[in-house]
Amino acid sequence: MSLQFPFNPLERAGEVESQVMKEGKRLYYRFRPAKFYGGVATGDAVGCSFLCAYCWNYKRNLNPGRYKDFYSPQEVAARMLAIAQKNFLNLYRISGAEPVLGDRSFEHLIEIVKILFRYRPGSPFILETNGFFLGYKPEFIEMFKYLNIKVRVSLKGIDEISFENISGAEKKYFEYPLIALRELEERKIIAWPALMGDFFPHEEVLGFEEFLKDNYTSARIEIENLKPFPFVVENIKKRNLKL
Numbered sequence: 405m406s407l408q409f410p411f412n413p414l415e416r417a418g419e420v421e422s423q424v425m426k427e428g429k430r431l432y433y434r435f436r437p438a439k440f441y442g443g444v445a446t447g448d449a450v451g452c453s454f455l456c457a458y459c460w461n462y463k464r465n466l467n468p469g470r471y472k473d474f475y476s477p478q479e480v481a482a483r484m485l486a487i488a489q490k491n492f493l494n495l496y497r498i499s500g501a502e503p504v505l506g507d508r509s510f511e512h513l514i515e516i517v518k519i520l521f522r523y524r525p526g527s528p529f530i531l532e533t534n535g536f537f538l539g540y541k542p543e544f545i546e547m548f549k550y551l552n553i554k555v556r557v558s559l560k561g562i563d564e565i566s567f568e569n570i571s572g573a574e575k576k577y578f579e580y581p582l583i584a585l586r587e588l589e590e591r592k593i594i595a596w597p598a599l600m601g602d603f604f605p606h607e608e609v610l611g612f613e614e615f616l617k618d619n620y621t622s623a624r625i626e627i628e629n630l631k632p633f634p635f636v637v638e639n640i641k642k643r644n645l646k647l
């Protein structure tokens with residue numbers, strides 16, 4: 405897949421979705437228990453509308469089409485339920501990719517969450533998303549009202565420039581993840597922003613949090629820490645980002 409920076413994330417989402425979705429099934433490369441949130445049954449997928457300099461799954465997301473294992477929502481939910489049961493876990497998530505690239509991947513996600521909800525209604529699904537598509541099509545969020553779903557929106561920058569440099573997506577799309585946060589709050593869905601703190605001075609993060617509070621969400625920012633894998637350090641250098 406050819407890619408020039410910065411790119412249009414809507415076009416990229418469409419291209420990627422057509423590679424990672426086939427007849428309701430999505431590409432995954434692993435299912436595992438993970439230690440985050442105190443323990444979460446995790447399906448690792450491929451394919452994202454962004455290509456962040458610090459993405460730990462960068463190489464897979466650069467070229468998602470080389471994977472071959474498509475899983476139906478039933479197959480994904482069955483694996484997650486088995487992992488949760490075996491490891492005494494009460495949370496689920498999809499990691500390594502953007503769960504919501506467009507209509508088809510959204511339907512796949514909702515089917516998984518519906519099955520999990522049917523079997524274990526008290527165990528939430530943590531939707532880890534870059535928020536782009538949910539901000540672009542907020543009507544998608546309506547479905548969450550009927551499910552046990554909490555949303556962590558991973559923000560890539562505190563302004564248009566940092567957003568573009570970090571995510572690789574054109575700066576004019578900066579606001580969409582913020583709109584997603586506002587729409588989630590308006591619908592009373594539990595949601596919060598996350599931000600990679602290593603790129604921004606503390607005062608700028610505080611200022612950004614105030615800006616979010618005034619305009620988009622009352623939730624506190626969860627600060628993430630960079631994992632400096634060698635390829636991440638190289639990507640950061642290539643994009644002239646300062647830590």
Ligand code: SF4
Pocket residue numbers: 452453454455456458459460461462465500501502533534558
């Ligand atoms: S939004 Fe997440 S999955 Fe997508 S490229 Fe960025 S870090 Fe990776």
